[in-house]
Amino acid sequence: MFQKTSLSAVAVLCGAIFSQVQAADNMTQYQDEARSVVKTFGQTLGGELKKALQEQGPAAAISVCKDTAPAIGSQLSRNNGWKVTRVSLRARNPMLGFPDAWEQKVLGDFDARQARGEAADTMEQAEIVTEPQGKFFRYLKPVVTQELCLTCHGAREKIAEPVRDALAKAYPHDAAVGYTVGQIRGAVSIKRPL
Ligand code: HEC
Numbered sequence: 001m002f003q004k005t006s007l008s009a010v011a012v013l014c015g016a017i018f019s020q021v022q023a024a025d026n027m028t029q030y031q032d033e034a035r036s037v038v039k040t041f042g043q044t045l046g047g048e049l050k051k052a053l054q055e056q057g058p059a060a061a062i063s064v065c066k067d068t069a070p071a072i073g074s075q076l077s078r079n080n081g082w083k084v085t086r087v088s089l090r091a092r093n094p095m096l097g098f099p100d101a102w103e104q105k106v107l108g109d110f111d112a113r114q115a116r117g118e119a120a121d122t123m124e125q126a127e128i129v130t131e132p133q134g135k136f137f138r139y140l141k142p143v144v145t146q147e148l149c150l151t152c153h154g155a156r157e158k159i160a161e162p163v164r165d166a167l168a169k170a171y172p173h174d175a176a177v178g179y180t181v182g183q184i185r186g187a188v189s190i191k192r193p194l
Pocket residue numbers: 049058059060061062063065066067069070086087088090091092093094096097098143144145146148149150151152153176185186187
């Protein structure tokens with residue numbers, strides 16, 4: 001009797017450990033896949049942005065951020081069946097770039113960690129989150145401000161007038177100015193239904 005009980009206890013325990021190991025395994029896989037999507041997003045967008053800035057100038061390049069960035073996000077979302085977006089605590093486009101509660105919390109953490117001296121480019125957050133709509137793998141990776149970004153996200157008074165005008169026209173609620181190089185501009189966010 002004793003043996004039987006302890007055996008089944010061991011079986012239950014092993015089952016629990018096994019499912020934990022499996023969950024950890026899935027987590028690694030989800031995280032790797034998320035990293036790869038973020039990389040594709042960054043590379044595609046960065047390439048398009050540089051090309052447009054060089055060939056057409058900053059005022060025209062606004063359309064790359066306005067149309068191409070969400071298009072790349074939607075394309076990646078459709079390819080994978082996940083939601084792939086860009087978010088920021090100081091969004092230019094509040095309709096698209098406004099973070100939800102989980103994203104706000106993690107973006108706040110990223111800023112706090114950076115303020116304590118941690119390098120932003122090695123930060124990431126991966127979590128399984130249960131929401132009213134179901135269970136999701138959620139992933140957030142900081143997007144760091146580079147020199148190139150200041151053309152449109154730097155100090156307002158330093159942004160060239162045609163760019164400033166075009167931005168003011170398209171984004172009356174723009175909060176995405178005043179950044180400096182190295183600052184976290186926002187993040188790429190992935191939400192994957194499980
Ligand atoms: C040519 C102007 C321009 C440049 C250069 C530019 N951006 Fe943007 N950025 C925009 C516009 C316009 C939007 C709003 C896009 C939209 O409507 O969704 C935006 C939105 C974003 C967002 C989404 C969150 C938000 O604020 O709405 C992030 C993140 C972002 N930019 C990061 C960057 C980074 C990082 C760089 C440099 C690598 C950069 N941008 C360079 C114009 C620019």
